[in-house]
Structure formats: structure tokens, C-alpha cells
Amino acid sequence: MNKLKLTIFLSAASLWYRRRVLALVCLTLTLSVTLLLGIQYLRTEIRQSFTSTISGTDLIVGARSGQLNLLLYTVFHIGDATNNIRWSTYQSMTEDSRIDWLIPISLGDSYRGYRVVSTNEQFLAHFRYGNDQPLTLASGDWFSDLFDVVIGAGVARQLDHELNDDLVLSHGGGRTSFSNHKDLPFRVSGILAPTGTPVDQAVYISLEAMEAMHVGWESGVAIPGRTLSADQARNRDYTPDAITAVLIGLDRPILTFQVQRELNQSREEPLSAILPGVALSELWRMMGQFEKALLGISGFVVITSLVGLIAVLLTLQAQRQREIAVLRATGASPGLIAGLYSLECVGLALASCLFALLLGAAAIAGLSPWLLEHYGLQIRLRPLAREEWLLLMAVPLFALLVSALPALNTWRAGRQQGFGAPDSS
Amino acid sequence: MRRNVTPLMTVALASAVLAPLTAGAANNPSAHQHGHAELQVAIDANTADVFVRSPAYNLLGFEHEPRTEQQHRQLADLEQWLMSTPLINTEDGNCNVEDASFHSSWPEAPRHHSDHAHEHHGHDHDHDHGQANDHSDIEITQSLTCDGLAEHQTLATPLVKHFPALEHLDVQWIGPEGQGATRLEVGDQQFRIGR
Numbered sequence: 001m002n003k004l005k006l007t008i009f010l011s012a013a014s015l016w017y018r019r020r021v022l023a024l025v026c027l028t029l030t031l032s033v034t035l036l037l038g039i040q041y042l043r044t045e046i047r048q049s050f051t052s053t054i055s056g057t058d059l060i061v062g063a064r065s066g067q068l069n070l071l072l073y074t075v076f077h078i079g080d081a082t083n084n085i086r087w088s089t090y091q092s093m094t095e096d097s098r099i100d101w102l103i104p105i106s107l108g109d110s111y112r113g114y115r116v117v118s119t120n121e122q123f124l125a126h127f128r129y130g131n132d133q134p135l136t137l138a139s140g141d142w143f144s145d146l147f148d149v150v151i152g153a154g155v156a157r158q159l160d161h162e163l164n165d166d167l168v169l170s171h172g173g174g175r176t177s178f179s180n181h182k183d184l185p186f187r188v189s190g191i192l193a194p195t196g197t198p199v200d201q202a203v204y205i206s207l208e209a210m211e212a213m214h215v216g217w218e219s220g221v222a223i224p225g226r227t228l229s230a231d232q233a234r235n236r237d238y239t240p241d242a243i244t245a246v247l248i249g250l251d252r253p254i255l256t257f258q259v260q261r262e263l264n265q266s267r268e269e270p271l272s273a274i275l276p277g278v279a280l281s282e283l284w285r286m287m288g289q290f291e292k293a294l295l296g297i298s299g300f301v302v303i304t305s306l307v308g309l310i311a312v313l314l315t316l317q318a319q320r321q322r323e324i325a326v327l328r329a330t331g332a333s334p335g336l337i338a339g340l341y342s343l344e345c346v347g348l349a350l351a352s353c354l355f356a357l358l359l360g361a362a363a364i365a366g367l368s369p370w371l372l373e374h375y376g377l378q379i380r381l382r383p384l385a386r387e388e389w390l391l392l393m394a395v396p397l398f399a400l401l402v403s404a405l406p407a408l409n410t411w412r413a414g415r416q417q418g419f420g421a422p423d424s425s
Numbered sequence: 426m427r428r429n430v431t432p433l434m435t436v437a438l439a440s441a442v443l444a445p446l447t448a449g450a451a452n453n454p455s456a457h458q459h460g461h462a463e464l465q466v467a468i469d470a471n472t473a474d475v476f477v478r479s480p481a482y483n484l485l486g487f488e489h490e491p492r493t494e495q496q497h498r499q500l501a502d503l504e505q506w507l508m509s510t511p512l513i514n515t516e517d518g519n520c521n522v523e524d525a526s527f528h529s530s531w532p533e534a535p536r537h538h539s540d541h542a543h544e545h546h547g548h549d550h551d552h553d554h555g556q557a558n559d560h561s562d563i564e565i566t567q568s569l570t571c572d573g574l575a576e577h578q579t580l581a582t583p584l585v586k587h588f589p590a591l592e593h594l595d596v597q598w599i600g601p602e603g604q605g606a607t608r609l610e611v612g613d614q615q616f617r618i619g620r
Contacts, residue, residue: 055603254469256599257476277604278597285608 007336011343014323021319022348025312029352032305033395034359039298040388041360042379043291049378050284053197054276056128057103058256061085061093061263062245064270071279074105074245077115077198081107084242089269093246098255101126103247106210106240109181111169114155115202118210126249129197130378139163140190146209146234148189154200156191157373163188169203169213181213183227196378211238248273310402313345317406324410338407345403349396357392457560459483460592464582466513468600468618471574473520475512475567477584480560481529483591488561490531500529506587507565513580520571531561575601581615 015022054075062070063083072078090104103123109116117123124142127135140163143150149169151161161167165188171179186205194200215236216227228236250256256275263273284291327337364381371377384392462479481488484503491497504527511520571577585594594609598618607616 058599058604252469253599254467254474256604257465257467257474257597275597275599275604275606277599278606281604281606285606 033356067274149186152200153194208238338411341407349399
């Protein structure tokens with residue numbers, strides 16, 4: 001017991017004596033551990049952010065196509081639909097008692113490179129992302145007038161839009177379009193709060209507005225004299241012929257596969273019903289290479305950090321030869337000196353882990369609002385996962401292992417020194 | 426132009442890869458790939474509905490209706506096994522089959538259902554449905570009850586181990602934690618549900 005106390009006391013005294021060098025060593029280790037943990041953390045967070053793009057939606061239904069294609073154009077706003085589905089099909093779905101809610105979506109127009117999504121109030125009411133989080137409006141209201149538009153947080157930020165700004169939507173996709181719906185400008189009625197998902201990167205109008213904009217258009221061109229003025233447009237009734245896709249929520253999610261099979265085998269129209277969660281998993285599985293690359297980087301970081309640690313410890317040993325000689329001369333046993341080494345290494349590693357945790361947490365807490373705001377990346381501060389704790393615990397364990405080398409050296413040298421013998425050198 | 430960088434970038438990478446259509450169609454024949462099968466699991470509290478669709482070849486080694494006595498026995502054994510073994514199970518193995526059904530896509534053997542087989546002679550196409558060049562699928566549905574299913578994050582399926590011809594099993598699940606999918610290869614038995 002006394003020996004342990006003595007070892008700790010000596011360790012502390014020795015550490016304090018060499019505090020400047022050790023502070024630098026500690027800084028190096030802290031940065032390595034932060035990098036290691038950071039990469040591991042980001043890897044799982046990016047996956048999380050990716051899979052939480054959509055949640056709570058049981059099925060996405062569109063025209064017959066592959067499930068990834070359908071997922072990409074409805075949720076990620078990438079690629080285009082090959083076909084639409086009939087309005088009558090949508091209406092017959094609304095009559096299905098197993099279906100709780102439906103969000104119709106019509107795509108095809110754009111606003112300065114951002115997708116125009118025409119939908120209805122069901123989108124605000126039922127669309128969920130992340131951990132079942134609903135959409136909220138940062139300011140203003142969901143569209144109520146025919147020519148109201150609600151814009152995503154990313155669009156508002158990039159294009160500096162505020163409430164009541166007028167926008168002119170373009171016909172078709174693309175950043176620069178020559179056919180604009182300039183007769184019928186829209187007014188920004190609301191701005192959505194940032195979500196860190198593709199929802200931020202789109203502009204939302206009503207299904208009726210989408211129809212109204214295209215009255216008098218033929219082959220993608222407005223026919224002069226046949227388009228409507230805003231007042232004329234407001235007095236008409238619009239029922240779309242077709243929509244691009246429908247997001248569906250079921251009363252009992254356990255029926256998802258059953259409804260999916262029925263929709264896929266519909267005799268009315270060739271449809272594809274997909275499970276967004278399943279499609280997301282499949283997409284992520286295909287991108288497994290990306291995750292493996294990150295894992296590989298983590299591996300290299302670990303190796304580099306540990307090799308660095310060995311180098312540092314061996315240098316420290318070289319510096320301490322005089323100190324060890326004094327300790328031996330005053331009667332410290334070789335075992336005690338070896339213990340000093342190990343204790344110091346483990347202590348250093350533990351301190352570095354602690355600092356790395358604090359540094360990492362502070363960085364995430366400080367940067368996450370900025371990342372969400374500027375890059376639409378949602379990185380949450382969460383407790384560490386089991387793998388991350390294991391990784392963290394491996395650092396002091398490895399330090400103990402590494403310290404065994406100089407400790408053993410010292411112990412052996414100490415025994416050979418043999419201060420008591422007259423013929424010792 | 427800053428955008429939702431990471432998801433978009435990763436998605437763009439994957440968008441080049443075409444995905445096969447997962448489910449059957451009204452007017453397209455459904456995909457049929459030897460060595461490959463689908464397992465769908467729908468979990469609600471302590472009950473699970475399981476659906477498996479596989480080419481008959483994976484489970485039986487042939488795709489025509491059974492002809493020889495041995496093939497009949499093989500089919501009967503398979504049916505018996507599929508109807509009584511829970512196709513997913515918890516680690517403690519506490520799932521029980523409450524109800525199961527077995528369906529094969531070839532016309533049933535004439536000696537069992539002679540009038541059913543007879544109907545086919547009335548059609549204008551005169552080829553035999555039981556010919557070896559026809560592909561046939563086997564579909565199994567099961568209703569299971571498993572004590573404490575909700576607490577289990579890891580489930581196991583005996584399918585891949587029991588049928589060596591089955592090389593990939595695409596698993597899709599829905600449950601209280603949401604939806605997900607994974608692919609089991611030869612030697613895999615367990616999969617984690619939840620996100």
C-alpha cells in the first residue's frame with residue numbers, strides 16, 4: 001500500500017517536473033484521439049443523417065420504376081420521374097380505409113435551380129424527418145392563396161428571401177430557364193425551419209397553383225393570350241389530371257407489405273410502391289464503400305497515433321536516464337521504476353482521452369448550428385456508442401502495453417546496474 | 426452554391442446504379458433469380474408476420490412439379506419444415522408458429538387435383554406448365570408469436586443455413602423502430618432490426 005502511494009507521489013512529482021514537454025505530448029495525443037473519435041462519430045452521424053431524411057412515411061407510390069429512382073426523385077430531389085400517376089388512382093387510394101394519410105406530390109418546375117414541389121397542407125401535417133420530427137415554419141404560414149409559396153430554409157438563406165418577396169417560377173428544371181411563369185408571380189407566405197434534409201432545398205406550392213401556372217401552355221411554351229391573369233386564375237377550379245408521386249402513412253404499419261403488394265399489382269395502372277426505409281437501407285448498402293473508406297481512414301489514424309505514442313514514450317525514457325539513476329541511487333527498486341513508467345503512460349493517455357472528449361463535445365456543440373445552417377448537415381451531440389467507448393478505452397490500454405517496453409528496459413537496466421556491488425559500472 | 430453536401434454527394438454516387446424492381450407487377454412477370462430470395466418481416470408488439478418468396482430451385486433443387494416419388498417426398502418434407510419452423514426467431518428461440526401457408530406457383534400434381542390440372546387443357550396454349558423450362562416460385566407466409574419480441578434488436582433466420590443453394594437473402598422489415606433492409610449472405614443468420 002505504501003509502495004503504491006510512493007509510486008503515485010513520485011509519478012506526480014516527476015510529471016510536474018517535466019510539465020512542459022508532457023503538455024506537448026498530451027496535446028499531440030489529444031489531437032490524435034479527437035481525430036480518431038471524430039471520424040468514427042461522423043461516420044455514424046452521417047449515416048444517421050442520411051437515413052433520417054424521411055421518417056414515418058410507410059410507402060411512396062409513383063409510376064412503375066425502380067425503388068431507388070423513385071426514392072431519389074421524391075425525397076432527394078435527384079433525377080426525374082419517367083411517368084406520372086393518374087389523379088383517379090390517387091383518389092381511389094384516399095378511399096382505402098387502411099390508409100391514414102396521403103401527401104400528393106407533383107414535380108417538374110423549378111425556381112432558380114431549386115425544385116418546385118407542388119403538394120397540399122398534408123405535407124406540413126404529416127411529413128416527418130429524423131426521429132419523427134415534424135416540419136415547422138420558421139416564419140409566416142403555410143400557403144393559403146393560390147399564388148402563395150413556402151420556401152425551404154436553404155432556399156431562403158441562399159437567395160436571401162424574406163416573407164412577402166415575389167418570386168417567378170421557371171418552367172421545367174435547370175438553373176437558367178428561358179420559359180418563366182412571369183405573368184403569375186408568387187408571394188412567399190412562409191419559410192420552413194431548417195431540417196438538414198433535402199426539404200430545405202425546395203420551394204412548395206399548391207397542386208392548384210401548379211395547374212393554374214400551366215393553363216394556356218403548350219409544348220412547354222406559353223401561348224400568348226391564352227394564359228391567365230392572377231385574378232382570372234383565382235376564379236377557376238383546378239383538379240390535376242396527374243401527379244408525380246404519393247407519400248402514404250398507414251393506420252397500422254404492419255400492413256405495409258400487404259398494401260405494397262396490392263399497389264404493385266394494381267390493375268388500374270402500373271405503379272411502384274416502395275418502402276422508403278428499405279430503399280434508404282439499400283442505397284446505404286450500395287455506398288458501403290464510402291463507409292469502408294472512412295473506416296480505413298480511422299484505422300490509419302489509430303496506427304499513426306499509436307506509433308507516435310511509442311516514439312514519444314521512448315524519447316521520454318531517453319530524457320529520464322538521470323532521473324532514473326537518482327531514483328535507483330536513493331533505493332528505488334527496479335519494479336517501482338517500471339511501475340512509474342506505466343503509470344505515467346496510462347495517466348497521460350487517460351488525460352488525453354478526457355481532453356479529446358471535452359474538445360470533441362465542444363466542437364460539435366459549437367459547430368453543429370453552423371453546419372446545419374451552411375451545409376444542411378445535421379450533426380447532433382449524443383452519448384457515445386459502444387464502439388466509440390471501446391475505441392476510447394483501447395487508448396489507455398494500448399498505452400499500458402506500449403509503456404511495458406521502456407518499463408521492462410528500465411527494470412532490466414536497473415537490475416544490471418547493481419549499485420551495491422563494487423564491480424558495477 | 427452550397428447544398429446538402431454529404432447526402433447529395435453520396436446519393437449521386439449511388440444513383441448510377443440501377444435497382445431491380447422488388448415486387449411483382451400487374452403485367453410484368455416478377456423477377457426470378459436462382460440463389461436469391463426475399464424475406465419480409467412485419468413486427469407488431471409480440472407478433473410477427475413473415476413472408477418468404479424464393480425460386481423453387483433454392484429450396485428443392487428443381488423447378489417443375491414433383492414427378493418421382495422422391496421429389497414428392499422432398500416437397501412434402503419441405504412443406505412440413507416450412508410450416509413448422511419459425512422462419513425468424515429471437516436469440517432465445519421463443520417464437521412459435523401460429524399459422525402458416527405454403528404456395529407454389531406450378532399447378533399441383535395431377536393425381537391430387539385432377540380437375541384443376543384438367544382446366545389447363547382448355548387453354549389455347551398447349552405447353553405443359555410443369556415443364557422443366559418453366560420457372561416457379563415458392564411463397565410461404567407465417568404468423569408468429571414471440572414473447573418479448575419488442576425488446577429484441579437481433580433476429581435470426583434459419584433459411585440461409587438450411588438451404589445451401591440460397592446465396593443471398595434480402596431481408597426487409599417493418600416494426601416499431603421503422604423500416605429497414607439488409608442482405609444476408611452464405612453463413613449469415615442474424616440481422617439487426619432498428620435504424
